[in-house]
Amino acid sequence: xxxxxxxxxxxxxxxxxxxxxxxxxxxxxxxxxxxxxxxxxxxxxxxxxxxxxxxxxxxxxxxxxxxxxxxxxxxxxxxxxxxxxxxxxxxxxxxxxxxxxxxxxxxxxxxxxxxxxxxxxxxxxxxxxxxxxxxxxxxxxxxxxxxxxxxxxxxxxxxxxxxxxxxxxxxxxxxxxxxxxxxxxxxxxxxxxxxxxxxxxxxxxxxxxxxxxxxxxxxxxxxxxxxxxxxxxxxxxxxxxxxxxxxxxxxxxxxxxxxxxxxxxxxxxxxxxxxxxxxxxxxxxxxxxxxxxxxxxxxxxxxxxxxxxxxxxxxxxxxxxxxxxxxxxxxxxxxxxxxxxxxxxxxxxxxxxxxxxxxxxxxxxxxxxxxxxxxxxxxxxxxxxxxxxxxxxxxxxxxxxxxxxxxxxxxxxxxxxxxxxxxxxxxxxxxxxxxxxxxxxxxxxxxxxxxx
Amino acid sequence: xxxxxxxxxxxxxxxxxxxxxxxxxxxxxxxxxxxxxxxxxxxxxxxxxxxxxxxxxxxxxxxxxxxxxxxxxxxxxxxxxxxxxxxxxxxxxxxxxxxxxxxxxxxxxxxxxxxxxxxxxxxxxxxxxxxxxxxxxxxxxxxxxxxxxxxxxxxxxxxxxxxxxxxxxxxxxxxxxxxxxxxxxxxxxxxxxxxxxxxxxxxxxxxxxxxxxxxxxxxxxxxxxxxxxxxxxxxxxxxxxxxxxxxxxxxxxxxxxxxxxxxxxxxxxxxxxxxxxxxxxxxxxxxxxxxxxxxxxxxxxxxxxxxxxxxxxxxxxxxxxxxxxxx
Numbered sequence: 096x097x098x099x100x101x102x103x104x105x106x107x108x109x110x111x112x113x114x115x116x117x118x119x120x121x122x123x124x125x126x127x128x129x130x131x132x133x134x135x136x137x138x139x140x141x142x143x144x145x146x147x148x149x150x151x152x153x154x155x156x157x158x159x160x161x162x163x164x165x166x167x168x169x170x171x172x173x174x175x176x177x178x179x180x181x182x183x184x185x186x187x188x189x190x191x192x193x194x195x196x197x198x199x200x201x202x203x204x205x206x207x208x209x210x211x212x213x214x215x216x217x218x219x220x221x222x223x224x225x226x227x228x229x230x231x232x233x234x235x236x237x238x239x240x241x242x243x244x245x246x247x248x249x250x251x252x253x254x255x256x257x258x259x260x261x262x263x264x265x266x267x268x269x270x271x272x273x274x275x276x277x278x279x280x281x282x283x284x285x286x287x288x289x290x291x292x293x294x295x296x297x298x299x300x301x302x303x304x305x306x307x308x309x310x311x312x313x314x315x316x317x318x319x320x321x322x323x324x325x326x327x328x329x330x331x332x333x334x335x336x337x338x339x340x341x342x343x344x345x346x347x348x349x350x351x352x353x354x355x356x357x358x359x360x361x362x363x364x365x366x367x368x369x370x371x372x373x374x375x376x377x378x379x380x381x382x383x384x385x386x387x388x389x390x391x392x393x394x395x396x397x398x399x400x401x402x403x404x405x406x407x408x409x410x411x412x413x414x415x416x417x418x419x420x421x422x423x424x425x426x427x428x429x430x431x432x433x434x435x436x437x438x439x440x441x442x443x444x445x446x447x448x449x450x451x452x453x454x455x456x457x458x459x460x461x462x463x464x465x466x467x468x469x470x471x472x473x474x475x476x477x478x479x480x481x482x483x484x485x486x487x488x489x490x491x492x493x494x495x496x497x498x499x500x501x502x503x504x505x506x507x508x509x510x511x512x513x514x515x516x517x518x519x520x521x522x523x524x525x526x527x528x529x530x531x532x533x534x535x536x537x538x539x540x541x542x543x544x545x546x547x
Numbered sequence: 548x549x550x551x552x553x554x555x556x557x558x559x560x561x562x563x564x565x566x567x568x569x570x571x572x573x574x575x576x577x578x579x580x581x582x583x584x585x586x587x588x589x590x591x592x593x594x595x596x597x598x599x600x601x602x603x604x605x606x607x608x609x610x611x612x613x614x615x616x617x618x619x620x621x622x623x624x625x626x627x628x629x630x631x632x633x634x635x636x637x638x639x640x641x642x643x644x645x646x647x648x649x650x651x652x653x654x655x656x657x658x659x660x661x662x663x664x665x666x667x668x669x670x671x672x673x674x675x676x677x678x679x680x681x682x683x684x685x686x687x688x689x690x691x692x693x694x695x696x697x698x699x700x701x702x703x704x705x706x707x708x709x710x711x712x713x714x715x716x717x718x719x720x721x722x723x724x725x726x727x728x729x730x731x732x733x734x735x736x737x738x739x740x741x742x743x744x745x746x747x748x749x750x751x752x753x754x755x756x757x758x759x760x761x762x763x764x765x766x767x768x769x770x771x772x773x774x775x776x777x778x779x780x781x782x783x784x785x786x787x788x789x790x791x792x793x794x795x796x797x798x799x800x801x802x803x804x805x806x807x808x809x810x811x812x813x814x815x816x817x818x819x820x821x822x823x824x825x826x827x828x829x830x831x832x833x834x835x836x837x838x839x840x841x842x843x844x845x846x847x848x849x850x851x852x853x854x855x856x857x858x859x860x861x862x863x864x865x866x867x868x869x870x871x872x873x874x
Contacts, residue, residue: 101567109574112747116578119739120585123726130720131728156697 139170143183146201146211150175152183159541165189166537171204179204184534185215190526194223198527200534207538208241209531225523232517233527240512242535244528245502247296247513262344264381265290271386272375272442273393274368275428277420280321281305282312285416286372290380291513295343298336299508300369305420307412325363333506334361335369340507345373375442384444392447393417399450400424503532565665568753568806569624575747576628576801578740579635583733587639587691588698591733595634597643601650602630609659625664629653632672632801635734636794636837637679639696640689640703648683649675669848670808677841684835692730716792717785724791735797745800754804757813761820762799766790766828773828794840795827802841808848815854819847 139152149172160166168185181204187197201211212234214225225233237244273285282302289297302312315321316328325331338348338359349358354365379389394404397419405411410419421427428446430439441449448454502510516524583591606626633649653675658667680687689708691697702708716729723729727737735741748754770789774781790796803809803820810816826843834842 102570105567105570105574108747109577112574112577112743113581115743116581116740117585119578119743120582120726120737123722123737123739124585124728127720127722127726127728130723134718154695 143170143172143199143201145213146199147172147181147183149173149180155182155541157541159537162540163533163537165533169537169541172201181210182207182534182538183211184537186530186533187215187217188526188530188533190223190529191522193221195219195221196223196225196526196530198530200530202242202534202538206241207535208239209237210239212237212527212531223526225527229517229520229523230527233520233524236514236517236524237527237531240514242512242538243503243505243510243532244512244514245507245510246516246525246528247292247294261294262377263293265293265295265377266380266383267291267293268380268383268385270376270379270384271389272372272379273416274372275421275440275443276425277305277422278302278368280312281309281420283416283418283420284312284368284372286369286376287386288373288376288380295340296513297508297510298339298373300332300336300372302368303412303414303416303418305418307418311414323364326361328364331362331364332369333508335359335366336508337506338362339373345370345377375444378442379444382444389443390415390417392443395447395450396421396427396443400427503529503536505532505536563753566622566624569628571748571751571753572628572801573624573631575744575751576631576635576734578743579734579737579797580631582727582737582740583635583639586698586727586736587696587733588700590701590704591634591639593701593704594637594639594641594643594646594733595631598634598637598646598650599627599630601647602626602633602654605650605654606659606663609655610663613659615663623664626654629658629672629675632670633675636672636676636732636797638687638689638731639733640691640708642686642707643704645679645683645686645707649679651675652678665807667807668852669845670802670805673802673841673844673848677838677845680835680837680841687837690730696730716788717782719788719792721787724788729792731792732794732797735794736792738791738796741796741800745804748800748804753806754800755806755809755811755816756804758803758809758816758820758823759799761817762803762824763790763796765821765824766795769825769828773831777832793836798840798844802844803847808851810851810854810858812855812858815851815858818854819851822850823847 136151140149143149143152151173152170153173155169155171157169160169163186165188166184166186170183170185172180172183174180182202184200184202185197186200187195190196195217197215197217199211199213199215200209202208203210212230214227214230217223267290270288270290271285274283277283282304284300284302287297287299288295304310304312309315310318310320312321313329313332316323319327321328323331326334335348335356339345342348348356348366348370350356350366350370354367356362356366359366379385384392394417397408397410397417398404400421401408405417405419408419410417412418425437428440429437430441432438514524514528580595583595603623603626606623610623630650633653634646637646637649653671656678657669657674658664658671661667686707689703691703691708719729725738727740729736745754745759749756767786767790770786771781774785803823810819823843823846826846827839830839830842833839
């Protein structure tokens with residue numbers, strides 16, 4: 096064995112070599128890292144120049160990337176003053192036929208609008224081919240659009256091909272309707288609807304609590320505080336909203352007399368408030384009675400009843416909703432027959448007209464006439480479908496009741512932009528849109544966006 | 548080197564006994580360990596410690612199993628050296644399973660089967676590393692660089708990470724090559740650290756210089772020819788990058804300078820260095836870089852005892868021992 100002297104000497108030498116090693120490595124690192132960084136930035140600049148010209152790039156390391164195997168890298172571009180300019184996302188998505196499309200998507204940092212698109216070289220046998228000229232045309236359609244994106248023409252075409260009912264007489268704008276009374280959980284349902292080119296393009300169904308400190312129903316459902324049968328209420332709301340966007344007409348959602356529907360997958364809750372409020376929104380749209388006018392009308396009802404508006408009464412919540420249940424004033428919204436029996440109720444537009452003493456023009460085609468009576472306890476109205484079997488939609492074949500899945504696993508209510516696919520290049524456009532929507536899904540998780 | 552010989556027992560003929568030599572090698576590898584841990588962080592440290600510990604355990608188990616267990620007063624330091632060499636030749640994103648496979652093959656097949664420490668024909672670390680390169684090629688591609696490389700991430704020890712994008716090595720600056728600031732194996736990238744280790748071994752007299760020097764010289768001489776034959780072009784920068792970044796310098800210092808598996812005489816040593824370099828360059832276009840680097844070392848390991856035998860037979864001095872000369 097070794098002598099103690101040898102051992103001591105070797106230990107001393109080991110410590111010296113350790114110090115030397117640290118000096119060599121750390122010193123060498125600082126001397127050479129500038130070169131390495133410059134080369135790395137130069138590589139990034141060369142690679143990302145077609146989609147975003149930034150002074151420097153920084154790769155994003157996030158756990159959110161674990162859920163997106165199609166994303167190879169996410170980079171943040173900075174300008175010369177160090178301000179973030181946007182994201183560059185390097186990803187490979189599958190086309191409709193399972194082929195791989197590799198591309199770079201650049202997004203504006205603040206607005207997350209698409210600022211650049213470029214194909215990445217892919218020598219794989221399974222690579223999806225898009226010619227540069229096609230890519231240019233697709234880019235022209237997408238650049239400047241906010242993600243997520245869906246096809247508007249596809250819906251229009253389908254409508255024509257399958258003779259889908261488009262609710263006639265809709266005016267473009269954002270329309271809103273809320274129930275005038277709360278439910279047993281003290282929630283007031285509301286529906287917000289956006290109409291573009293006469294087509295319903297966005298629908299959101301949620302409910303706020305009359306206790307302003309409570310969460311909205313969807314938020315409560317996601318946190319487990321509001322429980323219904325089947326999927327959580329927020330998901331069911333998404334599903335029914337998506338189904339409405341697909342079929343456009345609430346009649347075709349085939350609500351049964353118990354308030355449920357069998358034809359929308361994943362929806363088991365009572366959709367009665369949704370149907371009623373959607374119909375009210377449609378009536379409002381026909382009368383050009385947009386959300387702003389609706390809120391003014393609702394305020395007028397409060398003024399009529401209490402001689403104070405919502406702000407004075409402190410009925411406004413943080414989201415600007417008027418949090419008040421007219422449960423104790425049913426006469427304001429209930430329609431009575433000659434025998435003083437409740438046979439239906441009015442919407443805010445009708446109530447406002449009644450208060451103002453004006454007659455509304457006929458905006459409906461009869462399908463959205465709300466008749467029935469109020470539930471004694473809850474005041475829930477009943478919608479009557481004349482000549483229609485329970486659970487079937489009125490005036491349409493069962494073929495019309497088939498709904499497609501949401502686009503790229505995103506409900507249509509979340510779609511921010513709608514484009515027309517490139518003519519004769521549907522697959523190519525669809526795959527590029529899929530890439531953009533994948534970027535949206537990642538950013539939604541990475542930035543913890545709350546989509547409402 | 549110690550000059551105090553008074554404590555040596557009368558049956559010890561040299562102060563450079565096996566533990567001394569192996570501990571010297573361990574000490575010489577300290578700068579390479581520093582480099583690996585500095586650039587690759589915790590996972591490199593765990594990989595190094597795991598390889599060393601598992602090599603010691605497997606060797607110990609084999610000795611116990613075969614009844615060759617040494618007394619409690621002797622600890623086989625060669626196990627630590629072999630385990631460390633294996634870890635340093637692995638990419639930073641290697642799983643523990645891959646490292647263990649290399650250790651098992653190195654310890655059992657190339658060391659214990661031949662009689663244990665000092666009796667092995669081929670370098671166990673070289674054989675173990677080559678084995679995983681051939682059997683688990685996907686498991687030895689985990690090179691991280693730049694922003695893909697995190698010093699604190701440990702998942703790659705369990706799950707094989709996909710290799711990230713690597714820079715073109717020909718674009719590396721000289722300072723990067725010298726300091727090891729580029730994607731490479733844990734301990735083979737830093738030229739300065741390997742050089743420091745090699746100088747230390749030379750000063751301690753525990754490395755035969757003729758084979759490493761011949762190897763590097765032959766690479767430098769033959770590289771232009773090989774390059775012209777392969778690509779019809781030659782670049783001096785390309786040659787420097789290859790010598791410094793391929794691991795050839797690490798192989799030269801720590802595998803070809805090995806006292807156990809390389810020829811013990813000058814002429815066979817020089818011959819082995821030339822053959823190893825020539826084989827490396829011949830196989831380079833056809834094999835994976837690590838295979839073309841390590842397979843020739845294995846070949847000259849097999850050749851060394853034959854070369855030693857003939858050189859001793861022809862030697863006028865008739866020296867038959869292979870022990871280290873007292874210098």
